[in-house]
Amino acid sequence: MNHTLSASIVGALARAGRYCWDNSESPAVISARAAVDRAEPWTRRDVRLHSSRFPADLTFTYAGPGKYATYFMPFLELRRSQLAVPPGPSEADADSLVDTDIMLELHVGGPPKPVRTGEAAAPRFLLPSRLQFVVPTTPRQQGILPGLPRKVRQSLARQRVRHDRDLVITNSAEKFHDFYYNYYLPTMESRHGPAARGVDPGTAYGQIFKRGALFLLTEQKVPVAGMACRLEPRTRTLRTRLFGVSGGEISRYLDDATIDLNVRILEWAASNGYDFVDLSTSEPFASKGTFQFKRKLRPIVTPARNHFSRKYVTLSILRDRPAVRSFLAANPIVTLSPDGTLQPISFHDTDLAPPASISVNAAGLRPELRVDLDELFGTSTN
Known part of the structure; x- marks a missing residue:
């Protein structure tokens, strides 16, 4: 085994360990992290x-x-x-x-x-x-989720027709890298500036995309927004993780394409055997934009897990x-x-x-x- 390959394997293992350390809901990992937090x-x-x-x-x-x-x-x-x-x-x-x-x-x-x-x-x-937002899905659910507010459902139905929207699910590495650099990173910069806590490309690719899929919302066949999701069949959980809009355009982030993408991911999860969609976390302030946005998707709110x-x-x-x-x-x-x-x-x-x-x-x-x-x-x- 050559040095380059060995370094690549070691790097991948290190990123996998770090991801588990930061994100695992296992009681054993959480207890170990708490012990290290107190001792380091x-x-x-x-x-x-x-x-x-x-x-x-x-x-x-x-x-x-x-x-x-x-x-x-x-x-x-x-x-x-x-x-x-x-x-x-x-x-x-x-x-x-x-x-x-x-x-x-x-x-x-x-x-x-x-x-x-x-x-x-x-x-x-x-x-x-931190607060965590998890949406339980209904098996074989068809159409726009009935749990959403009526005005949201009606608006999404109109916009889907007006903009000729569709959902594309891909495992293409090329499309993921285009999404990461031209959607995700610019959106993080637009939303958070220097305070952005982004996921590095190696972890994003190996621990999220390769263990899940990239969901792209298109308008007239052109991608306008995307979400890299991690799929965990053992717990029947889909985790939304990396979100981005084309070029990080803030007006696109604020329009209804963002909620439409999330709703379509919920619909896909419900139709493909995933009982839960984890929308990630937010600060414990109701004025936080992510709190208000995720609340619209009718999640169950809990302390972070x-x-x-x-x-x-x-x-x-x-x-x-x-x-x-x-x-x-x-x-x-x-x-x-x-x-x-x-x-x-x-x-x-x-x-x-x-x-x-x-x-x-x-x-x-x-x-x-x-x-x-x-x-x-x-x-x-x-």
């Missing part, structure tokens, strides 16, 4: 990232293992910027915590011990680190200010109740209400709990 030296190199050094601005602080900051800070920065507060994360020292408005702490291995709350205690919520199932987030609201209230009202959260169920919480006061465009209704979630900010803080707006 990097877990002791916790960081504190500040969203701003300007005390007058809305300020977030993330505390926990540095490698996981990217799962939270970019989203918080985006939502903060939409409140007209300048973004710009920077490292913070311990003394700067006094300027923090909202603090997120990531706990590895298990949830933190409950704190004894008193009159002066800051409001504190326990969140799952991979290693993130052993990671927890506490969100502490350290100061009561108008910018803090605005952020909380605009960004409902999904919390973990003491019994392990998922509790959506939205915030309001006499002047603020959650956006009408954000819904927290989904299977797997308890009915929405609406929290009055005046009662939460025990005071009126400062």
Whole structure:
């Protein structure tokens, strides 16, 4: 066996191991990952990232293992910027915590011990680190999924005819590489910019495409969007993983071609012996675009089932200010109740209400709990 072939095999095995380490739902792998997370030296190199050094601005602080900051800070920065507060994360020292408005702490291995709350205690919520969206399918289901909202079904039926849409399923390596470089990567760049957490080409090809298929949505025979999916016959699960639109065109990402592709994949899974479609994960904030999009496909929402199932987030609201209230009202959260169920919480006061465009209704979630900010803080707006 020559050196090049040996290196290729070793690389493939390493990528397979890494994929399993990051994505497996096996209790044994999850327990091993939790043990390593607690023991590895990097877990002791916790960081504190500040969203701003300007005390007058809305300020977030993330505390926990540095490698996981990217799962939270970019989203918080985006939502903060939409409140007209300048973004710009920077490292913070311990003394700067006094300027923090909202603090997120990531706990590895298990949830933190409950704190004894008193009159002066800051409001504190326990969140799952990630939410997972899984759609159970109906065998031999025909046509547009009946579980979808009626308006969505009607719109998709019209658009399928108007744009002459079709679904192409391929195992062509050439088409996959075209999709990866001309659809997936540009879409990741358009959506996330420098904060994108993309899958490297070797893992994408060997652990997703080669273990599944590429689904392409065409309009008049021309591909406009695609999804590389991993197929797991043993658990009868299809996992949607790499999504992209032609050229990463953001208008195409936002139109109904995206939901049409997902619906067609659900239909294909239902007709081909797959009982579950895993739509991947999202942050525990209902204002996240992926949360709202995936909710339309009528999934069951659970805490993430991979290693993130052993990671927890506490969100502490350290100061009561108008910018803090605005952020909380605009960004409902999904919390973990003491019994392990998922509790959506939205915030309001006499002047603020959650956006009408954000819904927290989904299977797997308890009915929405609406929290009055005046009662939460025990005071009126400062």
